[in-house]
Amino acid sequence: MFTYTIKRLLQSLLVVWAAVTLMFALFFIIPGDPISLKSGEKSLPPEILDNIERKYGLDKPTYVQYFRFWGNLFRGDLGYSYKNDKSVNTILQDGLSTSARLLFWGALFQLIIALAVGLTSAIKRGSLGDRLGTVFSVGIQGIPVFVSGLLAQYLFGVLPFQLGWDWLNFFKPWPQSWTLGVIPTDSWKGMILPALVVAVVDAAFIARMLRSSLLEVLRADYIRTAFAKGLSARRVWLHHALRNALIPVVTVYGTSLIAIFGVAVQTEKVFSLPGMGSTIADSALSQDAPVVLGLAIVVIAFGAFVNLIVDLSYALIDPRIKIDAKAVH
Amino acid sequence: MSMEEQIPVSLSYWQDVRKRFFGNKISIVGLVILVALILAGIIGPFISGWKYDELGSDILVSPGVNGHWFGTDDLGRDVFTRVTFGIRLSLTVAIVVTTISVLVGVTLGGIAGYFGGWVDTLISRFIDTWQVIPFVLIGFAIITVFGSSFWVIVAALVFTGWYSTTRLFRASVMQVKSLEYIEAARATGATTKRIILRHIGPNAIPPIIVVLAFSVAGAILSESVYAFLGVGFREPTPSLGVMISSSRNYLTDKPFVFFIPGSVLVLLTLSIVLIGDGLRDALDPKLRGTK
Numbered sequence: 001m002f003t004y005t006i007k008r009l010l011q012s013l014l015v016v017w018a019a020v021t022l023m024f025a026l027f028f029i030i031p032g033d034p035i036s037l038k039s040g041e042k043s044l045p046p047e048i049l050d051n052i053e054r055k056y057g058l059d060k061p062t063y064v065q066y067f068r069f070w071g072n073l074f075r076g077d078l079g080y081s082y083k084n085d086k087s088v089n090t091i092l093q094d095g096l097s098t099s100a101r102l103l104f105w106g107a108l109f110q111l112i113i114a115l116a117v118g119l120t121s122a123i124k125r126g127s128l129g130d131r132l133g134t135v136f137s138v139g140i141q142g143i144p145v146f147v148s149g150l151l152a153q154y155l156f157g158v159l160p161f162q163l164g165w166d167w168l169n170f171f172k173p174w175p176q177s178w179t180l181g182v183i184p185t186d187s188w189k190g191m192i193l194p195a196l197v198v199a200v201v202d203a204a205f206i207a208r209m210l211r212s213s214l215l216e217v218l219r220a221d222y223i224r225t226a227f228a229k230g231l232s233a234r235r236v237w238l239h240h241a242l243r244n245a246l247i248p249v250v251t252v253y254g255t256s257l258i259a260i261f262g263v264a265v266q267t268e269k270v271f272s273l274p275g276m277g278s279t280i281a282d283s284a285l286s287q288d289a290p291v292v293l294g295l296a297i298v299v300i301a302f303g304a305f306v307n308l309i310v311d312l313s314y315a316l317i318d319p320r321i322k323i324d325a326k327a328v329h
Numbered sequence: 330m331s332m333e334e335q336i337p338v339s340l341s342y343w344q345d346v347r348k349r350f351f352g353n354k355i356s357i358v359g360l361v362i363l364v365a366l367i368l369a370g371i372i373g374p375f376i377s378g379w380k381y382d383e384l385g386s387d388i389l390v391s392p393g394v395n396g397h398w399f400g401t402d403d404l405g406r407d408v409f410t411r412v413t414f415g416i417r418l419s420l421t422v423a424i425v426v427t428t429i430s431v432l433v434g435v436t437l438g439g440i441a442g443y444f445g446g447w448v449d450t451l452i453s454r455f456i457d458t459w460q461v462i463p464f465v466l467i468g469f470a471i472i473t474v475f476g477s478s479f480w481v482i483v484a485a486l487v488f489t490g491w492y493s494t495t496r497l498f499r500a501s502v503m504q505v506k507s508l509e510y511i512e513a514a515r516a517t518g519a520t521t522k523r524i525i526l527r528h529i530g531p532n533a534i535p536p537i538i539v540v541l542a543f544s545v546a547g548a549i550l551s552e553s554v555y556a557f558l559g560v561g562f563r564e565p566t567p568s569l570g571v572m573i574s575s576s577r578n579y580l581t582d583k584p585f586v587f588f589i590p591g592s593v594l595v596l597l598t599l600s601i602v603l604i605g606d607g608l609r610d611a612l613d614p615k616l617r618g619t620k
Contacts, residue, residue, distance in 0.1 A: 011457075018458040026470035138355075138606060142599025144550050146557045147573060147591045150580065158581050261463040266554060270577075281558055284469035296466055303461035 001315060008311055012304045019300045020293075024066060027289040056082070056290075069293075078294035083286060088294035091279060095295065099275035102267065103260055105191055106198030110256070113203040118210030118249075123237065125215065133211075137204035145263050149197045149270035156193055194271045198263050202256035209252045213245040220244075246317055254310030258303040349611040356607020362600035366416050366593070373413025381414045382406065382565040392585060399589050402572070403579065408586065411567035412593050418568055419597060422479075423548035426486040430544055431537065433487070434494025441495070442502030443525060452499070456492045464489035464551065465558070472560040482561055486548050493547075497540055501533045535612040542605030546598045553594055569594040 056079075057065055072079060078088035117137070121130040140148075160169040217223065218241055226236045265277035272278075276295050283291035350356055374381065378396065385405035392400040392408075399408035441452040471485040505511065506529060514528050555561030556570025564571060572590035579586050 011454075015454070015457050015461060018454075019462050022458065023462065023466070023470075026467070026474075138602060139599060141602050142546070142597075143595050144553055144557075144598070146554065146570075147595060150573070150577065150587055150591070154580055154584060154587070158584070161581075258461065259463075262465050262554070265463075265465050265558065269558060280466065281469070284466065284473060285559060287473055292466070292469075296462070299463055299466075300461050303463075307457070307461065 004315070005312060008308055012308045015307075016301055016304045019304075020297055021066075023293055023296050023300070024069065027284075027287075027292050056080075073297070078297075079290040081283075081291050082288045083283075083291075088290050091291055092276070092295055092298065095274065095276035095279045096298070098273055099264055099268070099277060101191060102194055102198060102273065102275060103264060105195035106260065106263075106267075107257060109195055109199035110203045110206070111253070113199060114206035114210060114249075114253075117203070117207035118214070119237075119242075121207070122211045122214035122218075130211075133207065137208045140200055140204040145197060145201055145266040146270050148200065149194070149267055152193050152197055153270070194267050194273060197270075198260065198267050201263055202252075202259070206249060206252050206256065210245060210249045213248050214241055217241050217245045243317065247314065250310055250313055250317065254306050257306045261299050261303075346611045350607050353607045353610065356604055356611075359600040359603025359607065362596055363604065366597055366600065367420065369413050370416035370420065374410055374417070377407055377410040377413070379407035379410045381410045381567045383410075391583075392589075400583075400585055402586055403575065406565075408572075408589055411572060412569070412590055414567040415569040415572060415590065416593065416597060418562070418566070419549045419552060419594075420545075422483060422486070422552050423545045425483050426490060426548040426552075427541060427544045429483070429487045430490045430494050430548075431541060433491045434496075434498045434540075435537070437491075438495040438498030438500075439502055439525070442499040443506060443521075443529070445503075449499075452495070456496055459492050465554070468551075468555050469560050472555065477561060477563055482552065482555065485555070486551055489551060490544060490548060494540055494544060497536065498533065501536045502529060505529050505532045538612060539605055539609045542601055542608055546601040546605065549594070549598050549601070569597075 057068055060068070069079075076089070078092065080087055081091065117133045121127075121133040124130055143151075157169060159165075223236060223240055226240045227233075231240075261277065264275060265281050267273070268275040268278040269281065276298070280292055280295045280299075283295070377398070379385075383406060385401060385407070387395050387401050388403060388405045390401050392398060394400065399412060402408055402411070437452055441449040467488050468485040471488060472481060475481040475484075511524060511528055514524055519528070552561055552568065553570030553573070556563075556568040557574045559574070562568035562571055564575070569590045573587060573594070576587035576590065
């Protein structure tokens, strides 16, 4: 297990390096021109242009820029924005706190919804709940995040406003008396709707995956044996079936965590949240390369980390994979 | 499965697939919606009486007023014409993107899956790398550099979609490769080319058909996401994403400018997903003879 972990860790580092290099190539070599961003339509005297180039190190050849970039990165310096000279570290901190909150609640809601819907529809197979679950999970796959985001805004913002139903309005704080004044409702209420929008997309897919994986496991002989031994249904479901059904689900959950960034960009745009997603989108549009690259590194590292955890958790869930890994490596 | 439900001997695999696909109510619903939308996309722009970029003095009128069946947008353009044109655009882009992605996926995935070894390692590690980069960023980079013409958007979408088809096809080939009848074919002295074309190919086709359906739906979604974020097609091109993006300001007063393109986009992707789901069940040989 130890050598396997080390090997996978090194692989992840390699992947991060390659991905960051690719991003560097995409955003730095081709465009990335701070001069036109600063001057706009005006023509500046050549001395000033030279100064700007020197300031961002753009007068050096690309490979020097590349090594400098890594050198600064190891010192924890992500550089400065071309547009407003703000430090990328500051921009990152601002965006990260919003995005982290959004994605944490999103991922948590996602897991809860997926487990609840998946387990219920597998246990009560063919029931009304199961069929509703299937319709819901197929239906949600056809709805892009920005459409469901706008729909949520309409249903829980515009409509309650027009009808005067303040209790349904997610864009106004609920009265303090609801929580007896213990929890301030205005600080977290604005996050519920975006987090649910983030959660619902892949929750449906994971739930379906869990359902079919559970149904397949249930046909196995050891489940029949477990029931025959007289174990309670609850014990068989949770200890025998769920654990074996989880392997494909973990893969899907991992992929969906990596893809969650694309979801976050759209959600942050729709709900006008000042997170990393909307910052990257705006910076990419204005070709502010240092900001895009600095924020992308975090997203890439997060993706590689999730991949690593997914791979290592296989070994925890299914001991057979650990043995295989030993035999191969 | 009980003894009474045994497979009728007379049905071939594809006959059985057809029977099961058309016996599935949900996939029929998907098929009907898709055909209706395709027809609307083909004839809609001709019969509406407006051009998609024709500005008018009727601004944000409700559906049905002054012969605008779906109303008009903030520039007085006919929403029906723009939506039907949008269906045409979405489907064209998605079909072109899927064709290229599947060709890339079949070639790279086939090579990686069949030969294994260092070729497989190289391709797989490249996919790993590509996978951790969020697809929006790749699209942003390509589109901001090369502009937002039709072929650049197609290229950006292929770049974001190629690896999932490659990975799926690689897994599919590897699975088929290790089966006994391939070993038997090799033992009888069949050449590599013959094994790939005659033995592995036909058995790997059913998963590809399913992937095709889902990647068409995926390409439609990605195209609309790019358009919504401002890096895909731009005004006045009537992409559904562009229409939804510009409808945001009117959500309170004129929600129909959001709901019409929004529901068309949802119906379009949903119908394809439903067909894909039906195909997956129908093509699964393990479910043969069942309903």
